[in-house]
Amino acid sequence: MAAETRVWLVERTYSDDEQNLIILTYATPDGRQDFRKERALTSFSGDHRETPVSLTVPADNLGVVDDPDTRERYETEATRMAAEYDADDAL
Template sequence: MWLVERTYSDDEQNIIILVYATPDGERYFRKERALVSFSDHRDTTAAIDVAPDAVGRVDDPETRERYAAEAKRVRAANDPGDLV
């Protein structure tokens, strides 16, 4: 799955939300990270492996298209283990 979105949570401080999706945009995996300090540094890779039972289905056609386009862009520009 390829990184398609990185946002900061509006509800809680210091939460980064990473969304990875399949190249067709049909499935996604959401990962939340809590930053505990300014020096907290964790790598984010262009792609990750996710167990099939841990992913959700993207039902909205516009979101699916956006995820597919972004996955294609990230995939073309990066190897899976590249830091982004």
């Protein structure tokens, strides 16, 4: 079994290819690794799904953040989220 790593929500974007798809990006506190999760948006007004502020994922599912500016931005945001929220909180 692969080791697991805690990641924090750092970015939410809409997919350019799919109109009803949101991409959630989570990153390690040092900003060096990320995990992306896609979620379809429904058109039902009553559909309210919470977004976890943090996830624990297998370390081998993490990508590498090569861009230094992105890495710094992810580190700043992951650190802020970890300080502001408990790991089990949701938005």
